[in-house]
Amino acid sequence: xxxxxxxxxxxxxxxxxxxxxxxxxxxxxxxxxxxxxxxxxxxxxxxxxxxxxxxxxxxxxxxxxxxxxxxxxxxxxxxxxxxxxxxxxxxxxxxxxxxxxxxxxxxxxxxxxxxxxxxxxxxxxxxxxxxxxxxxxxxxxxxxxxxxxxxxxxxxxxxxxxxxx
Numbered sequence: 645x646x647x648x649x650x651x652x653x654x655x656x657x658x659x660x661x662x663x664x665x666x667x668x669x670x671x672x673x674x675x676x677x678x679x680x681x682x683x684x685x686x687x688x689x690x691x692x693x694x695x696x697x698x699x700x701x702x703x704x705x706x707x708x709x710x711x712x713x714x715x716x717x718x719x720x721x722x723x724x725x726x727x728x729x730x731x732x733x734x735x736x737x738x739x740x741x742x743x744x745x746x747x748x749x750x751x752x753x754x755x756x757x758x759x760x761x762x763x764x765x766x767x768x769x770x771x772x773x774x775x776x777x778x779x780x781x782x783x784x785x786x787x788x789x790x791x792x793x794x795x796x797x798x799x800x801x802x803x804x805x806x807x808x809x
Contacts, residue, residue, distance in 0.1 A: 647767040648678050651774055664699040665706055675714045676773075677747070678766070683721035683738065690728040690736035695721060707741035715808075716779060717747040720762050725752035725804050739806045749779055749807035761799045765790055769803075779805055 649657040658667050663681065671677050682696040694701035719725075719738060727737030739752045751769075765786060772782035783805050790800035 645678070645680050647763070648680075648770055651767065651770045652676065661698045663697050665697055665702045666699070668697075668702065668706075668710065672711045672713060674712075676716045676718070676770075677712070677714055678718045678720065680720040680762075680766075683719065683724050685723035685726040685737065687726075687728060690730065693723075693726075693736075693738055695719070695724075695738065704736060704738055704741045707738055708744045710742070710745035712742065712746035714746075715748045716751065716773075717742045717749075718751040718766070719753070720751075720757070720766055722753060722756040725750075725754045725806065743807050747807065749805060751779070751783065751803055751805050753802040754804060755798075755802050757802050758799060761790070761794060765800070765803065779808075 645657050645659065649655045658664075668677075668679075679695060684694060684696070686692045686694075691704050692701075694703045695707075696702075719742070724738045727735040727740055730736050739750045742750045768789060769782055769786040772785055773779065777785070783803065787800045787803075794800060
Protein backbone atom coordinates (compact mmCIF):
# COMPACT_ATOMS: atom_id res chain seq x y z
CA UNK A 645 0.00 0.00 0.00
CA UNK A 646 2.86 2.39 0.78
CA UNK A 647 4.41 1.76 -2.66
CA UNK A 648 1.10 2.61 -4.35
CA UNK A 649 0.40 5.63 -2.14
CA UNK A 650 3.84 7.09 -2.91
CA UNK A 651 2.90 7.33 -6.58
CA UNK A 652 0.05 9.79 -6.02
CA UNK A 653 0.52 13.28 -4.60
CA UNK A 654 -1.89 13.90 -1.75
CA UNK A 655 -2.93 10.25 -1.52
CA UNK A 656 -4.45 9.03 1.71
CA UNK A 657 -3.73 5.49 2.93
CA UNK A 658 -5.86 3.71 5.49
CA UNK A 659 -4.18 0.83 7.31
CA UNK A 660 -5.26 -1.67 9.92
CA UNK A 661 -8.22 -0.60 12.01
CA UNK A 662 -8.70 2.55 9.87
CA UNK A 663 -9.45 0.47 6.74
CA UNK A 664 -13.20 0.14 7.24
CA UNK A 665 -16.40 0.12 5.26
CA UNK A 666 -17.24 3.52 6.72
CA UNK A 667 -13.94 4.88 5.37
CA UNK A 668 -14.86 3.61 1.90
CA UNK A 669 -18.07 5.62 2.13
CA UNK A 670 -15.92 8.78 2.22
CA UNK A 671 -13.87 7.86 -0.87
CA UNK A 672 -16.39 9.22 -3.38
CA UNK A 673 -14.07 12.03 -4.52
CA UNK A 674 -11.05 9.82 -5.18
CA UNK A 675 -9.97 9.49 -8.80
CA UNK A 676 -8.10 6.26 -8.01
CA UNK A 677 -9.26 3.96 -5.24
CA UNK A 678 -6.86 1.13 -4.44
CA UNK A 679 -8.12 -1.52 -2.02
CA UNK A 680 -5.63 -4.14 -0.87
CA UNK A 681 -7.19 -6.68 1.46
CA UNK A 682 -8.50 -10.20 1.64
CA UNK A 683 -11.60 -11.01 -0.38
CA UNK A 684 -13.76 -13.98 -1.19
CA UNK A 685 -16.21 -14.81 -3.95
CA UNK A 686 -19.24 -16.75 -2.67
CA UNK A 687 -20.47 -18.99 -5.47
CA UNK A 688 -23.28 -20.28 -3.22
CA UNK A 689 -24.58 -16.72 -2.74
CA UNK A 690 -22.71 -14.13 -4.87
CA UNK A 691 -24.32 -11.17 -3.08
CA UNK A 692 -22.33 -12.20 0.00
CA UNK A 693 -19.02 -12.01 -1.87
CA UNK A 694 -16.98 -9.50 0.07
CA UNK A 695 -13.86 -7.54 0.74
CA UNK A 696 -12.66 -8.29 4.26
CA UNK A 697 -11.98 -4.97 5.97
CA UNK A 698 -11.07 -4.10 9.55
CA UNK A 699 -14.72 -3.84 10.59
CA UNK A 700 -15.91 -6.96 8.76
CA UNK A 701 -17.23 -7.98 5.38
CA UNK A 702 -17.86 -5.26 2.79
CA UNK A 703 -20.29 -7.08 0.53
CA UNK A 704 -21.47 -6.68 -3.06
CA UNK A 705 -24.50 -4.82 -1.75
CA UNK A 706 -22.30 -2.44 0.27
CA UNK A 707 -20.13 -1.74 -2.78
CA UNK A 708 -23.13 -1.08 -5.02
CA UNK A 709 -24.37 1.55 -2.55
CA UNK A 710 -21.20 3.63 -2.88
CA UNK A 711 -21.34 6.81 -4.95
CA UNK A 712 -18.09 6.84 -6.88
CA UNK A 713 -16.95 9.32 -9.49
CA UNK A 714 -13.36 8.20 -9.99
CA UNK A 715 -11.72 6.73 -13.02
CA UNK A 716 -10.26 3.55 -11.48
CA UNK A 717 -10.98 1.18 -8.61
CA UNK A 718 -8.31 -1.47 -8.05
CA UNK A 719 -9.35 -4.49 -6.02
CA UNK A 720 -5.98 -5.97 -5.13
CA UNK A 721 -7.43 -9.02 -3.48
CA UNK A 722 -8.38 -12.59 -4.31
CA UNK A 723 -11.31 -13.51 -6.58
CA UNK A 724 -12.64 -9.96 -6.99
CA UNK A 725 -13.38 -10.27 -10.73
CA UNK A 726 -15.50 -13.41 -10.43
CA UNK A 727 -19.22 -12.99 -11.06
CA UNK A 728 -22.21 -15.29 -11.26
CA UNK A 729 -25.16 -15.07 -13.60
CA UNK A 730 -28.35 -14.70 -11.60
CA UNK A 731 -32.00 -14.86 -12.68
CA UNK A 732 -32.70 -12.30 -15.39
CA UNK A 733 -29.13 -12.70 -16.74
CA UNK A 734 -27.82 -10.24 -14.16
CA UNK A 735 -24.14 -10.50 -13.22
CA UNK A 736 -23.50 -10.39 -9.49
CA UNK A 737 -20.01 -9.81 -8.11
CA UNK A 738 -17.71 -7.18 -6.66
CA UNK A 739 -16.54 -5.84 -10.03
CA UNK A 740 -20.06 -5.26 -11.25
CA UNK A 741 -21.00 -3.65 -7.93
CA UNK A 742 -18.18 -1.09 -8.12
CA UNK A 743 -19.05 -0.26 -11.73
CA UNK A 744 -22.70 0.13 -10.72
CA UNK A 745 -21.53 2.49 -7.97
CA UNK A 746 -19.97 4.77 -10.59
CA UNK A 747 -16.40 3.58 -11.15
CA UNK A 748 -15.37 4.06 -14.77
CA UNK A 749 -13.20 0.95 -14.64
CA UNK A 750 -12.25 -1.75 -12.16
CA UNK A 751 -9.01 -3.73 -12.02
CA UNK A 752 -9.75 -7.02 -10.28
CA UNK A 753 -8.50 -10.61 -9.99
CA UNK A 754 -9.91 -13.84 -11.38
CA UNK A 755 -8.35 -16.12 -8.76
CA UNK A 756 -6.38 -16.07 -5.54
CA UNK A 757 -3.34 -13.85 -5.86
CA UNK A 758 0.08 -14.28 -4.33
CA UNK A 759 0.76 -11.30 -2.04
CA UNK A 760 4.39 -10.72 -3.06
CA UNK A 761 3.58 -10.88 -6.77
CA UNK A 762 0.69 -8.41 -6.36
CA UNK A 763 2.87 -6.10 -4.25
CA UNK A 764 5.36 -5.91 -7.11
CA UNK A 765 2.75 -5.79 -9.87
CA UNK A 766 0.71 -2.85 -8.62
CA UNK A 767 3.47 -0.19 -8.35
CA UNK A 768 4.63 -0.98 -11.90
CA UNK A 769 1.06 -0.73 -13.18
CA UNK A 770 0.60 2.66 -11.49
CA UNK A 771 4.00 3.89 -12.75
CA UNK A 772 2.72 3.35 -16.28
CA UNK A 773 -0.51 5.22 -15.51
CA UNK A 774 1.43 8.10 -13.95
CA UNK A 775 3.58 8.29 -17.09
CA UNK A 776 0.43 9.04 -19.08
CA UNK A 777 -0.50 5.52 -20.11
CA UNK A 778 -4.06 4.30 -20.47
CA UNK A 779 -5.22 1.52 -18.10
CA UNK A 780 -5.54 -1.22 -20.76
CA UNK A 781 -2.06 -0.82 -22.26
CA UNK A 782 -0.59 -0.22 -18.78
CA UNK A 783 -2.06 -3.52 -17.59
CA UNK A 784 -0.78 -5.37 -20.66
CA UNK A 785 2.74 -3.96 -20.33
CA UNK A 786 2.84 -4.82 -16.62
CA UNK A 787 1.66 -8.35 -17.34
CA UNK A 788 4.38 -8.80 -19.98
CA UNK A 789 7.02 -7.46 -17.59
CA UNK A 790 5.84 -9.80 -14.84
CA UNK A 791 5.72 -12.73 -17.28
CA UNK A 792 9.45 -12.25 -17.94
CA UNK A 793 10.20 -12.78 -14.23
CA UNK A 794 7.42 -15.25 -13.37
CA UNK A 795 6.43 -17.35 -16.43
CA UNK A 796 3.49 -19.10 -14.79
CA UNK A 797 0.17 -17.31 -15.53
CA UNK A 798 -0.75 -17.55 -11.84
CA UNK A 799 1.58 -14.61 -11.20
CA UNK A 800 0.74 -12.29 -14.10
CA UNK A 801 -2.68 -13.14 -15.57
CA UNK A 802 -5.03 -12.87 -12.59
CA UNK A 803 -5.74 -9.16 -12.95
CA UNK A 804 -8.29 -8.08 -15.54
CA UNK A 805 -9.67 -4.67 -16.44
CA UNK A 806 -13.43 -4.11 -16.54
CA UNK A 807 -15.38 -1.10 -17.77
CA UNK A 808 -13.64 1.58 -19.88
CA UNK A 809 -10.25 0.61 -21.21
